[in-house]
Amino acid sequence: MSAPSCRVCAASLGAADFDDPGPSLTSIRTVLDLPTRVWLCENCGHAQSPDLPELTDFYDTQYRISLDIDGHDQLYENAAGEQVFRTAYQAELVAGLDIPDGAKVLDFGAGKATTLQRLMAERSDLRPHVFDVSRDYTEHWAGWVPEDQQATYALPDGWTDRFDLITAHFVLEHVPDPVAILRELSRCLAPGGRLFLSVPDCGSNTGDLLVVDHLNHFTAASLTRAFTEAGLRIDSLDQASFAGAFIVVATGGTPGTVPARETGALRTVLGDWTAILHRLRTEAPAEPVAIYGAGFYGTLIATRIAGGPRCFLDRNPYLQGHDHMGAPVLTPEDCPADIASIVVGLNPARARTILADTSAWRPEGARLIWLDG
Ligand SMILES: [Zn+2]
Known part of the structure; x- marks a missing residue:
């Protein structure tokens, strides 16, 4: 395999910084007979894993998160240290954004769009739009999202400059080219519109580094760099609201400064995981x-x-x-x-x-x- 390039800054990467023979695990607990590999980028502070084989097919037909068990939800910890269900807490955070009356809202990578649906229960004035890379979810959208406000596989040209708010809950960690996705979202933001995005924070929830369908393991530095590359400015980068995750609010406009990269700590963490996996085996x-x-x-x-x-x-x-x-x-x-x-x-x-x-x-x-x- 040739050496990969950084998914955020395009720098060439050398040998993997973590290489375990597997088996590997996906975020939906699928066991795959693949090695787990992680590269750290010394240029921008990003951590990344290789594409999964047949990646496109995986999300289209296999990534049926929350579809198989009705009402299934993931337990997370909120800022107060309480166990909460993820979609309810996401809806609470989005509701706190002071969204204007009648705003056009897009849930990007929506899945069943449970978070947006919860938000709509309190804010029926909003105009909901949904997007995903699969048609698995259309039956969950029917009845509350008008058909011309649903899209699959590609964001329509007609959605340029459209949205007052775009949400992307735990999406960017899965995509091979996060900067290209952020540019697409930037294209679809109305002037003054905001992007609300969550991704795992591999520094505070270190198992994220081993999740093989998380191709991106963002740090504060690499996340900010990705937004900057896409012409977006981060207004807030919050590591406290959601244990183990970054919550970012961004707008179009002149990018701010990129924080210092931080690969030293991640290098230590990857060494710790090598030791943990060895101990479990032996x-x-x-x-x-x-x-x-x-x-x-x-x-x-x-x-x-x-x-x-x-x-x-x-x-x-x-x-x-x-x-x-x-x-x-x-x-x-x-x-x-x-x-x-x-x-x-x-x-x-x-x-x-x-x-x-x-x-x-x-x-x-x-x-x-x-x-x-
Ligand atoms: Zn990089």
């Missing part, structure tokens, strides 16, 4: 094993420990009662009494806070095993 926890968390981190652990877990423990009611990787997902209170090890599959930066008190449910003989030792 130091078997006492059996039977439960994994706390059936999301990305828990699934990653399950792919690495011999024999797999007896069960997962998870607070998300949409995951409970289903099997995952051949093991049941239980509420922590239903943890079997004979479990010897509970491997904590949560963001290592937050895990000890989230599980500060396990006295209400942890069986007496079960030892907690933290990813970071």
Whole structure:
């Protein structure tokens, strides 16, 4: 494979800075028999992973996030440290933007557009538009988004200079050419219109670096650089509202200054992950094993420990009662009494806070095993 170029600043990149033989995991917990590779760009501070094979097809026909389980949602942590459902919290953040009466709003990479639909429940004056790279979602748009306000595969020419607000919730991390997408969004903003965008912050939620369908792992520096390249100015870059994510509000106009790049910290983090994955493979926890968390981190652990877990423990009611990787997902209170090890599959930066008190449910003989030792 030839050396890749940076997806943000186009600088040539050398050898991968992280290279694990796999298996790899996608953001929707699909296990793929692929290596996990990450490159860091010393020029702009970006971190990136290679294109997935058959990438276009993956989003068109396989990326059915939230389609298979009705009402499925992801648990996130808000600024107050409370567990909240992602779409409700996104809608709350967007509602706080002081959107003008009758504004034309586009949800770009909308999926089912649950966030926009929630917003519309309070703001029926808004004129909703939706876009995605798949037609999987059209039945979810029918009835509340007029057909001429829906688009798939390409943003119509007629949408140039149209929108007072464009939202893109957790989209930009998936795209091979983020600057080209931002230019397209910039084209579709009305004069004075705003872009509200969220992406994972791989510095505060480091497992994001290992998510193979996240081709981009943005830092504050590379995110700002990408917006600048696209002719957009960031008005606010917020790392506090959403644990593990950047929330950006931008407008067209003269770009501001780009913060200093920060690859040193990410290089350390990638070294830590190499050590964590090695330990999971070589130091078997006492059996039977439960994994706390059936999301990305828990699934990653399950792919690495011999024999797999007896069960997962998870607070998300949409995951409970289903099997995952051949093991049941239980509420922590239903943890079997004979479990010897509970491997904590949560963001290592937050895990000890989230599980500060396990006295209400942890069986007496079960030892907690933290990813970071
Ligand atoms: Zn770069």
